[in-house]
Amino acid sequence: MPFVQMENIAMFLGGCERLGCPKHDLFQTIDLYENKNPGQVVDAIWSLSRHAAKAGCDIPILGPKLSDKHEVEFSEEVLNAGKTVINTYQYGYSGGANLSGQRSGRREIGGVDPGRTQSP
Structure with a gap:
């Protein structure tokens, strides 16, 4: 009798596969038995x-x-237009920012260091 039940479960799983259910959605026979x-x-x-409804x-x-x-x-025109356009935002373009205007020496990121003495 147990063999017949396991065979029925295996037949059910085979039917599911034939219907299109992916293997990762199914269970092992022992999981149900x-x-x-x-x-x-x-x-x-x-x-x-x-899958049955579909x-x-x-x-x-x-x-x-x-x-x-x-x-x-896509039309050939649209495909060719996509080949010439460069999305600069994708490459991290930031509008021409550079280091000009930076003072040499220490960069003050968080404000003035309270431990540093200021020269008059």
Whole structure:
């Protein structure tokens, strides 16, 4: 009798895979048979629900809906325009800041050092 139950679980998992459920969403047979990882079993049921609904079965979707593939096509003009434009913000361009105007010696970042004596 236990062999038949494990075989049924394996058949269920095979059906899930054929429907499109990714392997990482499924559980191991022993997880259900010996109640070792019930969370993964629930995740597999949710995955089965989403993939079955996407395949056209009239069942309620558990969890988030699967996304649809969205392909974008650009014209040759748009692709060529993207090759010539340089996004300077991506490279850290800061509008021409440089070190001109900096005094030589110590740079005062946090104000005047209270321990330093000022010359008159």
